[in-house]
Amino acid sequence: MTVVMVEDLDPGSADAGVPAHFGDPMREQRLLETGVGLVDRSNREVIAVPGEERASWLHTLTTQHLSGLTAGQGSELLVLSPHGHVEQHAFVTEDGTTAWLDTEPGAGAGLLKYLEMMRFFTRVEPRDASAELAVLSLVGPAAADLVPGLADPRIGAVPGPKFAAGSVPSSPTSLYSVREFEGGLARRVPLGVDLLVPRESKDAVITKLGVARAGLWAFEAVRVARRIPRLGWETDHRTIPAEVELTAPAVHLDKGCYRGQETVARVHNMGRPxxxxxxxxxxxxxxxxxxxxxxxxxxxxxxxxxxxxxxxxxxxxxxxxxxxxxxxxxxxxxxxxxxxxxxxxx
Structure with missing residues (x-):
């Protein structure tokens, strides 16, 4: 099998460390859109947040309603600047003892620094877990068949401007089903199923699944066609969530105060980012x-x-x-x- 790494084509790419393609990027795209393929996204960085107060703590620090997040659930969250600009975007996966946050290559250090700065006396112990877990993605309409027992992803509708207080459910705006998988976790997402597996067993999991491989080029083509934004690619230093369609999956508009909330509320009520x-x-x-x-x-x-x-x-x-x-x-x-x-x- 021909394996062409991202850094072979672009030595300075932030996506270095994973395959760009396996010899036929167009065939790999078709595979991800019509069947199922496995994409190595192990360059994503992972932050672990154990501790009994993790859900309520993340709830207060981020844009998502997470106070009731329980084992077997996942979602998306943002960290905003005081002026409401997007600083961090992560998927959160809860296993009952730890909330695992996976984010873009190069973004983990900034996210961890913010979390550590906001610990105060809260009973949480955030740490860099990138060396512990690797992210693999099963992408395509047949992805969920390979990991049975996961409910379809749920992303709520964004309420209209000046909605009535209390009309937005007190739960995450995006809810992703999670289950144990090969010593790690599987999370159902809109493009398929993300696997967070022990890094030392990544190759063994790939071999055991026996799924046709696709590179990051194919994954990115599918993502672009679905208009799914990516932190650092479709965002800059002044991006607000409503500009890049991150409100629905990652922002709860009626959960109370968090950093940047005033800007989010003002832009939503005006209706014109x-x-x-x-x-x-x-x-x-x-x-x-x-x-x-x-x-x-x-x-x-x-x-x-x-x-x-x-x-x-x-x-x-x-x-x-x-x-x-x-x-x-x-x-x-x-x-x-x-x-x-x-x-x-x-």
């Missing part, structure tokens, strides 16, 4: 290389946003997730580097 996440179609005439992360999106020669993740999709062609000023019309004729670009309004 300054920017929005869009899917762009790139013509690929001048160049067949997807633009780099951070490339400016321009309208009439003026920058009106930036590219987050650009990929070559097996059906859509060259596409990108981008963050644009909200007032840019859907039919605007945009440019990204040498490519013409159009917003997919679907």
């Amino acid at each position: 300054p920017r929005r996440l869009v899917l762009l179609h790139l013509d690929g005439v001048a160049t067949d290389h997807p633009p780099a992360r951070g490339t400016a999106v321009e309208l009439d020669g003026r920058a009106i946003g930036f590219v987050g993740t650009a990929v070559r999709h097996h059906e859509l062609g060259m596409v990108a997730l981008a963050v644009l000023k909200r007032n840019v019309p859907d039919d605007a004729r945009l440019t990204v580097g040498e490519s013409a670009a159009a917003i997919d309004a679907g």
Whole structure:
């Protein structure tokens, strides 16, 4: 089997350490969209939060309603700046003794630093557990068949502006079923099933599952097509949750005070965040290389946003997730580097 690592293609990539593809990225994409494939995402960083007060403590520090989180449940959370900008995004998986937070490569140290700073006298013991657990993802419509006993993921609807107090259920806005799996945990998520397995047994788990492999390139193409944002790719230093569609899975709008809550509430009640996440179609005439992360999106020669993740999709062609000023019309004729670009309004 041909294995091409991310760092072989881009030595400076934040995604170094996992396979980019196994010789045929387009076939791997089709596999993830029609069947099931296994993607090594063990470059994700993991923070463990044991301690009897972990649920109530995380509830007060983050955007998610976690005070009642119990064994066998998972969700998503954000840590915001005092001005409501997204600083951290993590998935949380609860096993009854520990809340496991997995986040983007390079983001774990910042998340752990914040948690340690906010411990005070709370009975919690956060630590870096990246050397303990590795993340593998079973992606595709058949993923749940390989790990029976997991309920479908549930993501609640975002209430309208000026909703009535008490009308939002007092539970996580996203709820992901969790069960034990091969000495670790399995978590049902919208793209399939994430496996948090002991790092030393990662290769043994992959062999035992016997599932066809797919690289991170294929995973990213599926993610982009589904318009799922990624911390550090579709976010910058001034991103607020509503701009990149993180409100539904990660923000409880009626749970009380947390850092940055005033901005979240004000933007939600006004109903007009300054920017929005869009899917762009790139013509690929001048160049067949997807633009780099951070490339400016321009309208009439003026920058009106930036590219987050650009990929070559097996059906859509060259596409990108981008963050644009909200007032840019859907039919605007945009440019990204040498490519013409159009917003997919679907």
